[in-house]
Amino acid sequence: xxxxxxxxxxxxxxxxxxxxxxxxxxxxxxxxxxxxxxxxxxxxxxxxxxxxxxxxxxxxxxxxxxxxxxxxxxxxxxxxxxxxxxxxxxxxxxxxxxxxxxxxxxxxxxxxxxxxxxxxxxxxxxxxxxxxxxxxxxxxxxxxxxxxxxxxxxxxxxxxxxxxxxxxxxxxxxxxxxxxxxxxxxxxxxxxxxxxxxxxxxxxxxxxxxxxxxxxxxxxxxxxxxxxxxxxxxxxxxxxxxxxxxxxxxxxxxxxxxxxxxxxxxxxxxxxxxxxxxxxxxxxxxxxxxxxxxxxxxxxxxxxxxxxxxxxxxxxxxxxxxxxxxxxxx
Numbered sequence: 001x002x003x004x005x006x007x008x009x010x011x012x013x014x015x016x017x018x019x020x021x022x023x024x025x026x027x028x029x030x031x032x033x034x035x036x037x038x039x040x041x042x043x044x045x046x047x048x049x050x051x052x053x054x055x056x057x058x059x060x061x062x063x064x065x066x067x068x069x070x071x072x073x074x075x076x077x078x079x080x081x082x083x084x085x086x087x088x089x090x091x092x093x094x095x096x097x098x099x100x101x102x103x104x105x106x107x108x109x110x111x112x113x114x115x116x117x118x119x120x121x122x123x124x125x126x127x128x129x130x131x132x133x134x135x136x137x138x139x140x141x142x143x144x145x146x147x148x149x150x151x152x153x154x155x156x157x158x159x160x161x162x163x164x165x166x167x168x169x170x171x172x173x174x175x176x177x178x179x180x181x182x183x184x185x186x187x188x189x190x191x192x193x194x195x196x197x198x199x200x201x202x203x204x205x206x207x208x209x210x211x212x213x214x215x216x217x218x219x220x221x222x223x224x225x226x227x228x229x230x231x232x233x234x235x236x237x238x239x240x241x242x243x244x245x246x247x248x249x250x251x252x253x254x255x256x257x258x259x260x261x262x263x264x265x266x267x268x269x270x271x272x273x274x275x276x277x278x279x280x281x282x283x284x285x286x287x288x289x290x291x292x293x294x295x296x297x298x299x300x301x302x303x304x305x306x307x308x309x310x311x312x313x314x315x316x317x318x319x320x321x322x323x324x325x326x327x328x329x330x
Contacts, residue, residue, distance in 0.1 A: 014316075015062060015314070018062075018071070018075055019051065022051070022054055022058070022075055025075060026045065026083070029079060030044075030045070030123075036111070039111075046104075047102045051082060052321075053081045053082065053186045054078030054081050054082045056183065056186050056187055056190075056208065057077060057078040057081060057186040057187065057190050058074055058075060058078050060187055060190035060191070060204065060318065062314040063318065064196060066190075066194050070193045074190060074194075076134060077130075077134065077139065080131055081182065081189070083123045083130075084146075087121070087124045087127070088150060089101070090108070090117070090123070091116075091120045091154070093107065093109075093116065094113045097241075098241075107119065127143075139189060139192055142185055142188060142189065142192065146181055149177050150177065150182060153175075153176070153178025153179070153181065156170075156173060156178070157243070160174060160243070161242050161243060162242035162268055164252060164263065164268055167249065168246065168250070171244065172246075175212075176213070179216045180210075180213045180216070183209060183211055183215075184205045184206075184209040185205075185208070187204040187207050188204050188205045191205075204305075206305050207302050210298045211298070211299065211302040211321065211322060214296075214302065214322075214326060215295075217246060217294055217298070218295050218326060220238070220247055221247065221295075222329070223235065223236065223237060223245065224279055224282055224288060235275070235279075236272045236278075236279070239266055239278065240271065242266075242267050246291045246294070247282050247291050248263055248267065250285070250290050250291065251285050254285045255285040255287070256281060258277075259277075262277055262281065263278060263281070295325065296326050298325075300322075302322045306318055
């Protein structure tokens with residue numbers, strides 16, 4: 001199945017008004033009487049971001065013909081999703097000792113690890129405050145499970161860090177828990193808000209998981225062939241942190257003996273002294289093509305997942321996102 005020609009703005013154009021309201025809700029809910037929280041929150045907002053997960057929730061709600069009350073809940077829950085996502089980024093950057101994200105210093109680099117962790121905790125707790133205000137118990141059940149799974153994924157990634165023997169199956173489980181789970185939850189929240197049948201709720205979750213995994217796999221590809229100015233970080237950052245992502249795992253299994261030895265040493269030591277040679281080895285054995293094809297297969301499956309939706313511009317925007325997932329450059 002071929003994806004539609006990607007248009008990076010189509011999904012936002014379709015829900016422009018809702019996304020503006022979302023941004024207002026994010027700003028409102030990040031406010032605190034504690035000055036440092038406001039300072040770091042303003043810094044985070046200023047860094048921008050794709051707002052992809054909340055956009056998915058809103059698009060699906062519109063595609064499911066949400067009424068005004070349901071749409072209001074959808075935007076509130078989209079805010080929750082973005083706060084949780086931002087909290088995970090704050091914690092990730094501390095764990096990874098990252099200093100650059102979206103061409104800016106990370107919050108931990110700018111304000112210190114302790115402040116970044118505590119503000120991340122604030123975002124988590126504020127998100128759960130907002131969830132309770134919806135009065136939708138299925139939302140609480142879903143998000144309690146989701147945040148727990150994300151935490152497990154973080155620990156799994158930590159266990160794999162600097163372990164060159166990490167398998168593809170082990171790595172895909174990390175993606176499933178750490179990244180795809182929040183995409184899955186965002187899409188299921190739309191179904192909960194719009195009161196879809198359970199079988200459709202499951203399909204919406206599969207759509208989110210497939211799309212989220214595809215996005216992460218392309219992130220893995222871009223870490224080795226992207227434009228640093230577009231990515232907002234240096235090429236090979238995953239390697240520097242000792243993270244065995246899919247291109248590295250494939251190259252260590254299928255690459256030349258020399259490439260395998262370089263990758264093993266680099267992952268163990270968390271360095272990039274041989275980054276140019278490793279990049280050549282990754283490209284030579286087809287690791288990037290393998291990863292990209294895996295992402296394409298998932299995006300194609302995501303397209304099938306939403307085939308039951310009525311033909312609206314919101315469905316077209318969702319289809320467009322399936323194409324963007326694989327063909328983007330940042």
